[in-house]
Amino acid sequence: MPKPSATTDDVSTAEEPPSLAAMLDAGDATAAPSASPKLSVLMDDRNWSDWRWQMRNRIRSVPQLREFFPSLKLSPGLSRAAAKFPLAVTPYYAAQIRALDARDPVFSMAVPQIHELFDPPFLVDDPLEEDHDMPVPGLVHRYPDRALLIATTTCAMYCRHCTRKRAAGHRESCITDARLKQVVAYLASHPEISDVIVSGGDPFTMATEVLDRILTALRSVPSVDIIRIGTRTIVTLPMRITGELVAMLKKHQPVYVNTHFNHPNEITPESAEACRRLVDAGVPMGNQSVLLRGVNDDPRLIETLCRRLVKMRVRPYYLFQCDLVRGVEHFRTPLARGIQIMEYLRGRLSGLAIPSFVVDAPHGGGKIPVLPAYVIMQSPTHTVLRNFEGMLVSYPEPSSGGRNEAPHVAGAPTVFDLTHGAATKIQPADTARQKRRAARAACEAPPAGMEE
Ligand code: SF4
Structure with missing residues (x-):
């Protein structure tokens, strides 16, 4: 019988600045989600570890959210936020919520908030101007030797801080064969592109045979050396990392997988096992976190996260400043906070465990590393x-x-x-x-x- 996930460790980030874990420990948070009768029933379902079952049973609406968490206090505007930016949470990820309010990092990243409707003029739908750098639909060509393929608009969960809020989940679909042909033709006529990042949406939400078809098409271009896949299913749907998927990826090596842990509470026995399967199969893994106010903007918490990632053989790769995307203003931190976190990490962690702090520049300027002054x-x-x-x-x-x-x-x-x-x-x-x-x-x- 599947059981609720326990995190591998509780986060302890005592002393200032106040950690979320400490706040929760002290907390007056509303009822624990584990008290949810609906979730208890699902956790006992024999299909709990089947990723397709998890996808079918995602929370997709505010009434369903209420059904999962009857004690959830629905803030006014939540439904409007969910209507503007799609809502999806897997039962697995919902089970990682420890308290039903924004002090819980998992809750904050999964559940719509009224703040998403705040719309200052400097936020836009596509701050990285990806749509302007698409020579063929779905393929972003910005850097000389790399291209990014938006292979699907479906994700297991729609992260509230997502940089592609304009696309992810509004219409769940994946790339058509005709589009894929156009992509392959473009890559073949641009041999300077040696590295293709398959992204979305989340490519691991596609059926293994569909992803296999896409990777086979990319591999048919002789100048494509490296394929990277960006996925958050490791975190939100770890049962997706099946033997069948891993065997398929091995066929297309070298394939790198970059995932997206933002908080140590997301490291569970299940997500650690998903990483182990991939790394044991020879798939190098990296992690791209986003710095989010009230979720992980705490130097000690980032230190804990990086240490645990390295222990799982996942290299902390990037720590992103939150993009200027519509609907995320409440998550943004001052740039100075990221620089301060980097100052804290240097000397405490080995270079292997320190991510690069980058601003993905507005107007499609690309990633700009930001460092303390050395x-x-x-x-x-x-x-x-x-x-x-x-x-x-x-x-x-x-x-x-x-x-x-x-x-x-x-x-x-x-x-x-x-x-x-x-x-x-x-x-x-x-x-x-x-x-x-x-x-x-x-x-x-x-x-x-x-x-x-
Ligand atoms: S999984 Fe990635 S693409 Fe999907 S919503 Fe989350 S951040 Fe956005």
Whole structure:
């Protein structure tokens, strides 16, 4: 009998800034979803682990939402938001909701909110201007060597923060054979495209044989080296990763799968198992998170998420600034928050576990990495760099030969001294690393009276 998923661990992000988990622990959230009679019945259904059954039993309307969660307080405007931007939640993902209000990250990402109707003028339907970069319908060609194929408009769940709210779920359909032919013809006439991202919608919502047909068509173009698939089913419908699907993907290697975990509460035994199946089959996996206010805009929470992803052999790839898409203003964070999170991660996590924080630029400008400032100053002879501890180091440029170009004036070195080689570093006192070094030096020092 299928059982409710338990997350692999509870998130603990104690101390400031306040974590969602802490808020929930303290919480006065409305009744726990596990009390939902409807959900209990479904969880006991012998088909719970069948992805097609999950798709058929998705919550698709506000009355169904109410049927699942009778104690849900329906905010005014919720129905209008659901009418404007489609609603779908798999029973599996609904079972991950721990409290029926916006303090629960899973709830926030799945259930429409009235805030989606807030429509400031700088939000648009297609902020990345994908529709302008489509040489043939459904194929976005923006970067020189890559193209993105919108293969379907269906998703297991319609994420409330989706960047393709204009398309996802309004009419559930997948690419026709005629369209696919056009796509293949375009790729064949552009051999500079070596990497095709199959996206949507969610490509794993298509039947395995349909996806197989699409991948076979892409593989018929000799210049296509890499196929990447973007899917959130790992998170919202992990039972989709069947042996049959994995075997089909293996036929088309190299195939990379990028998924979309935003919060540690989404890492469950089921989603971890889905990742294991893919990685064990030799499918490299990456994760693309979106920074969302009230969901994951917490440095410690992102650290926890990245650590757990790496443990599952999923490389944290991107942390996206929320796009300027209509209906998501309530999720947007200031850019400074993302930079602050990156500052927090550097030095705490290995480079392998740190995603790139990027803004997908408006007007189709593409991904722009945004980083804390590590290059402090440059002169013709030296560059002054900052590390995660705040230590400033002078890096001599090749032409300088590392020479001092001016004498150091007495006193503590300044940043100016570093720019011309008069000093090599400015070291904050009392960092953890300094303390370790001092302790080691003390251990290695010969006892008094034993000096050579
Ligand atoms: S799965 Fe992806 S495409 Fe579908 S709604 Fe979520 S973010 Fe959008």
